[in-house]
Amino acid sequence: MAPLRGRNFRFYFASRFANTLGSSMASVALAFAVLEVTDDDPAALGLVLAAHTVPMVVLLLWGGVLADRLPRTLVLQVSNLTSAASQGAIAFLVITGAAELWMLIALSAVHGVVSAAGMPAMAGILPSLVPREELQRANALMSLVRSGLVIVGPTVSALLVVGVGAGWGLAIDAVTWLVSAVLLGFVDLPAREPRETGASTWSELREGWTYVRSTQWLWVVVLAFGVLNAIHAGPWSTLGPLHAKDTIGEEGWGLVLSAEAVGLLAMTLVMLRVPLQRPLLWGTLGVSLLGVPIFVFGAHPSLLLLVVVAFVAGAGTEVFSMGWNLAMQENVPDEMLSRVYSYDMLGSFVAMPVGQIAVGPLAIAFGSGNVLMVSGAMYVLTCLLVLLSPAVRRLPRVSTTSAPEPAAP
Structure with missing residues (x-):
């Protein structure tokens, strides 16, 4: 605290x-x-x-x-x-x-x-x-509230x-x-250092884009999450409730989502005390676990098994959330942090409607169970491809402690 x-x-x-x-x-x-x-x-x-x-x-x-x-x-x-x-x-x-x-x-x-x-x-x-x-404890407290x-x-x-x-x-x-x-x-x-006067919006956007595309760990993760969020928004969030009606029921689907949320909350409490080193390595491994309940839901929709793997997936998702925020906050210069986050958010949001729209026709053509199995496998595979990047695997925590002093209590 x-x-x-x-x-x-x-x-x-x-x-x-x-x-x-x-x-x-x-x-x-x-x-x-x-x-x-x-x-x-x-x-x-x-x-x-x-x-x-x-x-x-x-x-x-x-x-x-x-x-x-x-x-x-x-x-x-x-x-x-x-x-x-x-x-x-x-x-x-x-x-x-x-x-x-x-x-x-x-x-x-x-x-x-x-x-x-x-x-x-x-x-x-x-x-x-x-x-x-x-920073890690502050991020964990914010996540705890959320x-x-x-x-x-x-x-x-x-x-x-x-x-x-x-x-x-x-x-x-x-x-x-x-x-x-x-x-x-x-x-x-405290007031930030004055920015260059006369810079246009487009030039500042280009500056942010240049930073993103020249920073390998950044663009690799943002690109991957375009795919991952399309899978999560489509097969899991959109197709999931429909598949649940024919398998575990609406109440069962609610229990699965609750287990995921509880897993996220439990890992937040862990992150308040356990330092996270190699934030993107462990974060990417953690979020890859979200592919497991998607696959299991399609292959063998057992309620007990789904609740367990959803809890673990929620915990892994929180590890990534923490790792990503630490990587951004410790490595991106403060004067362009919001712009870089905006590119990250755009990459995260833009493909979600694609997953939501495409999953219906795919389920009709191939069956909802098959779509979920393939999607879960693609989710895990995408995360493993991210780890082929040395910049992602090796990114360390920044050891310096320099930062603005908080105001007096």
């Missing part, structure tokens, strides 16, 4: 706790709000979700430039305040019964635009909040939807964005 002794990290931790709580509830509340407004039209829900995702993906690189140019706390505050306004407007429209589909689409698009600016800023701020030697609330938040939101209506769940989300913005106002970071 050492990072929490620093004033800056304490307030940032509280800020992230607030908006993660709201966001973990919002997805359930928004889904039921859209279905309520459109008389249970699933296509309408897809339009609202796409209205958030598309502008976010399109503008991510611009958001990375913005977060590297301006104080990241300022970018986050503006993003959070705008998110509070857009989510609050949706909540008001749903509660009063005035909501129409086009309004929800427009407000979701606003939320997507500001998320494109906030996400790279959020990813790049942590190294400025704690000393270098506390993992715990992702387990609890949807259940609380579902109870709110049943008890008082979906609009009130969205209203709570809006309040948490506002609270998060206020708490960020207490984070006092």
